Amino acid sequence: MTQHVVFSGIQPSGMIHVGNLFGAIRNWVELQSQHPCFFCIVDYHAITVPYDPREMPERVRQALLVNVAAGLDPERSTIFVQSDVPEHTELAWLLNCITPLGQLQRMTQFKDKARKHAESVYAGLLNYPVLMAADILLYKADRVPVGEDQVQHLELTRDLARKFNQLFGETFPEPEPLLTQAARIMSLDDPTRKMSKSEPEGAISVLDPPETIRDKVRRAVTDVGPRGDEMSPGVRNLFTLLEAAAPAETCRHFLDHYRQGTLRYVDLKQAVAESLIEVLRPIQARYAELAARPETASEIAAAGAERARRVAREVLQEARERMGF
Ligand code: ADP
Ligand code: NA
Numbered sequence: 001m002t003q004h005v006v007f008s009g010i011q012p013s014g015m016i017h018v019g020n021l022f023g024a025i026r027n028w029v030e031l032q033s034q035h036p037c038f039f040c041i042v043d044y045h046a047i048t049v050p051y052d053p054r055e056m057p058e059r060v061r062q063a064l065l066v067n068v069a070a071g072l073d074p075e076r077s078t079i080f081v082q083s084d085v086p087e088h089t090e091l092a093w094l095l096n097c098i099t100p101l102g103q104l105q106r107m108t109q110f111k112d113k114a115r116k117h118a119e120s121v122y123a124g125l126l127n128y129p130v131l132m133a134a135d136i137l138l139y140k141a142d143r144v145p146v147g148e149d150q151v152q153h154l155e156l157t158r159d160l161a162r163k164f165n166q167l168f169g170e171t172f173p174e175p176e177p178l179l180t181q182a183a184r185i186m187s188l189d190d191p192t193r194k195m196s197k198s199e200p201e202g203a204i205s206v207l208d209p210p211e212t213i214r215d216k217v218r219r220a221v222t223d224v225g226p227r228g229d230e231m232s233p234g235v236r237n238l239f240t241l242l243e244a245a246a247p248a249e250t251c252r253h254f255l256d257h258y259r260q261g262t263l264r265y266v267d268l269k270q271a272v273a274e275s276l277i278e279v280l281r282p283i284q285a286r287y288a289e290l291a292a293r294p295e296t297a298s299e300i301a302a303a304g305a306e307r308a309r310r311v312a313r314e315v316l317q318e319a320r321e322r323m324g325f
Contacts (some may be wrong), residue, residue, distance in 0.1 A: 006035045007141035009042040012059035014197030015205035016066045019185035022244040029071035037077040038139045044082050048124040061297040069287035080304030087312035092134035133157040137172045138312045145178040168322035183240045188220040191233035210277045217273040222265050238272050245275035
């Protein structure tokens with residue numbers, strides 16, 4: 001099998017939720033058995049919209065431990081915190097100097113977030129995709145597992161790699177997206193929007209206790225959306241969650257009832273809640289073990305940063321030399 005270098009990141013912008021778990025982390029756990037992987041808690045990305053600095057250390061710590069509890073292996077993969085590796089921001093600056101301003105201004109996610117945080121749109125929000133390009137290129141990663149919403153950013157990364165190589169000499173591979181097979185999980189409050197860390201009301205956190213999960217799933221919206229033959233977005237989302245968390249025959253059972261018109265949403269919701277609780281139980285147990293020792297997170301972060309920097313220093317040095325430093 002061809003080996004690739006894989007890079008992926010997750011923002012410590014809130015509690016890690018089951019959308020992150022099913023849409024990304026599970027896939028990363030698979031990838032790390034096949035390829036050398038870099039997994040990064042991208043805290044410098046999480047400050048591009050308003051945030052509370054007092055919450056940041058705990059969010060970073062939690063993101064690190066949740067990922068490890070969910071199966072990322074710090075022995076096998078390089079798991080680290082972005083701000084521990086200053087080479088990311090240095091390469092980002094170098095790349096900024098070859099990034100067309102117009103391309104950043106046209107980014108869909110920039111336009112969305114700029115609209116949402118209209119009173120505080122800073123240059124960091126515009127430059128976010130350049131930092132993301134630096135994250136990836138710093139490890140010469142050639143495969144990047146991304147969701148649909150990051151494809152445009154990865155396209156910029158490819159453009160920047162190509163442009164850098166043309167201007168300064170062959171240095172970076174053009175990374176390709178690994179589009180996740182997993183369906184995206186939608187918000188329980190509003191199933192037309194994706195479940196997101198920034199909207200915790202509609203999200204199930206990987207660390208939510210069973211009662212909270214039961215309560216949130218019970219209150220999940222099921223009846224908005226198109227009438228008629230088509231499954232409503234809320235019900236579809238419950239099935240997506242069930243597919244991610246329960247055995248195939250359980251899903252088939254409920255789908256049969258749905259098709260026959262005998263499905264009771266309360267039963268479907270109960271099955272979803274109980275399956276999620278089962279999937280999360282071992283992760284939460286492992287998290288509790290890891291969190292019991294206060295030094296664990298900082299030890300993992302320190303070892304990861306050291307390992308990341310061994311590569312990052314070298315690649316940055318190469319880029320600097322090519323650019324005339
Ligand atoms: P969030 O939007 O929750 O802040 P991130 O931007 O940190 O998530 O994304 C981390 C990873 O999780 C990405 O690979 C992203 O595609 C995936 N992801 C985020 N939200 C969902 C979702 N609702 N369903 C499936 N995957 C998701
Ligand atoms: Na996001």
